[in-house]
Amino acid sequence: MNIPPRRAIGQGTAVAAAAGLSGLGSYAVVVVAAHAMDAEAYSSFAVFWSLAVVAGLGLYYPIEQETAREIAADRRAGGGLLRAVAVVAGIVTGVAALVVLLLLTPAGRAYIGEPALVPALIAVLLASAVQFPVRGLLSGGGLRGRYSLVIGAEGVARILIPVGLLVGGVVANVPFAYAVAAAAVVAVVPAFLVRDRSWLHRPAPALAAVARRTTALIVAALAIQLLLNAPVLIAGAVDGAMPLAGGILASLTIARIPVFLYGVAQVLYMPSVARARGHGDPAALRRVVVLGMGAAVAAAVLTVVVMAVAGTWLVSVVFGADHALGEPVQVLIGLGIGVFLIGQVASDTALALGAHRALVSSWVVALVAAGITAATVSDPVLRTTAPLLVGSSIAVVLLAGVVIVRLRLARPTGRPGAGR
Numbered sequence: 001m002n003i004p005p006r007r008a009i010g011q012g013t014a015v016a017a018a019a020g021l022s023g024l025g026s027y028a029v030v031v032v033a034a035h036a037m038d039a040e041a042y043s044s045f046a047v048f049w050s051l052a053v054v055a056g057l058g059l060y061y062p063i064e065q066e067t068a069r070e071i072a073a074d075r076r077a078g079g080g081l082l083r084a085v086a087v088v089a090g091i092v093t094g095v096a097a098l099v100v101l102l103l104l105t106p107a108g109r110a111y112i113g114e115p116a117l118v119p120a121l122i123a124v125l126l127a128s129a130v131q132f133p134v135r136g137l138l139s140g141g142g143l144r145g146r147y148s149l150v151i152g153a154e155g156v157a158r159i160l161i162p163v164g165l166l167v168g169g170v171v172a173n174v175p176f177a178y179a180v181a182a183a184a185v186v187a188v189v190p191a192f193l194v195r196d197r198s199w200l201h202r203p204a205p206a207l208a209a210v211a212r213r214t215t216a217l218i219v220a221a222l223a224i225q226l227l228l229n230a231p232v233l234i235a236g237a238v239d240g241a242m243p244l245a246g247g248i249l250a251s252l253t254i255a256r257i258p259v260f261l262y263g264v265a266q267v268l269y270m271p272s273v274a275r276a277r278g279h280g281d282p283a284a285l286r287r288v289v290v291l292g293m294g295a296a297v298a299a300a301v302l303t304v305v306v307m308a309v310a311g312t313w314l315v316s317v318v319f320g321a322d323h324a325l326g327e328p329v330q331v332l333i334g335l336g337i338g339v340f341l342i343g344q345v346a347s348d349t350a351l352a353l354g355a356h357r358a359l360v361s362s363w364v365v366a367l368v369a370a371g372i373t374a375a376t377v378s379d380p381v382l383r384t385t386a387p388l389l390v391g392s393s394i395a396v397v398l399l400a401g402v403v404i405v406r407l408r409l410a411r412p413t414g415r416p417g418a419g420r
Helices: 005-036 039-073 081-104 106-112 117-140 144-167 173-192 207-228 230-235 242-255 257-278 282-318 327-352 356-376 380-409
Strands: none
Touching: 005 039, 005 144, 005 173, 005 242, 005 257, 039 081, 039 106, 039 117, 039 173, 039 207, 039 230, 039 242, 081 106, 081 117, 081 207, 106 117, 117 144, 117 173, 144 173, 207 230, 207 327, 207 356, 207 380, 230 242, 230 356, 230 380, 242 257, 242 282, 242 327, 242 380, 257 282, 257 327, 282 327, 282 380, 327 356, 327 380, 356 380
16 A cells, blocks of 8 residues: 555654653553552552553564554465454463462462452453554554554543542552553544444464464563563562562653653664665665664663662652652662663664564573572662663673674675665
């Protein structure tokens, strides 16, 4: 489908604006919740929120990606794509729900802090199982207007519902948890506001092929999200340190701003790398990669400096003094996020260069290294912050090696614009 340039620019702008609104909504949820409840209740909410993020971006976003890719590939064999995606999403939700139910055991209740958050987390799983496949169908079908409405609607709901709870005097964490699920449900509504439902009926390959490719994406995405959210998830398991999770989430949220901003720039960087590779111009390819990686390193250094100098103050202003931790924690979190950002850019570079398997294995190894660190360090602060730094450092080393090898193997095609 050929889209006029002006319309394509307009659609791209709409998607970028909606993504920004969605990110703003994510920040609003955790900030508003911090002002509504005490430190202990917020720490339980922090664990819930981190699990919800891991589930959404680690389990269901890959389903959206694979759905969109299948439509873009215009495959014609097998049954309907909607049926195949629904089966995959159903299996993922069933397995994830069984894992979540473990939080109702005595050890699980001690970890989550508030057992009533467990059904709220399952509600998030169910809502995500609907929202992300719908997003994939819209994105792959080129319906970017409706796609923008979906992600934008979730952002707006994530702002309005928590603010309404705060104004209404709600101080418990469970209503805020259900607000996250409600926002995900509300987001799907714009997709069905028009009579044209042809986007729901797309051809697809065999179910096994969809499941296989989606599983590979899930493994990589889940490893990345578990690593990124490790500080909060580990803080919830530190004996006698439950309030630590809320403070860690507050600091992590501030430090992750460059990661969020890169999420917007990602739609420009990855195509640039892929385009330079496809044109068969190694020199141009190296320039793009060096520029991207250089920007990541600069942003990482800036993140560490800001967190070291003003991290505690920023958390106090945005989240409240009750959630502000000391400078050593801010520095460690800033270092972890900074190195993670470099790893993320290296990961996207490797992906654009075609190193899919190396990307998956690198993040899995990084996650294992983070787990070993968490299991062997006894100090509560280091136990919660060091795994992200160690795991991200491993990922950077492995992925940088992959990128360097791919760049050295790049050869000119001898004709501008040649495909790969």
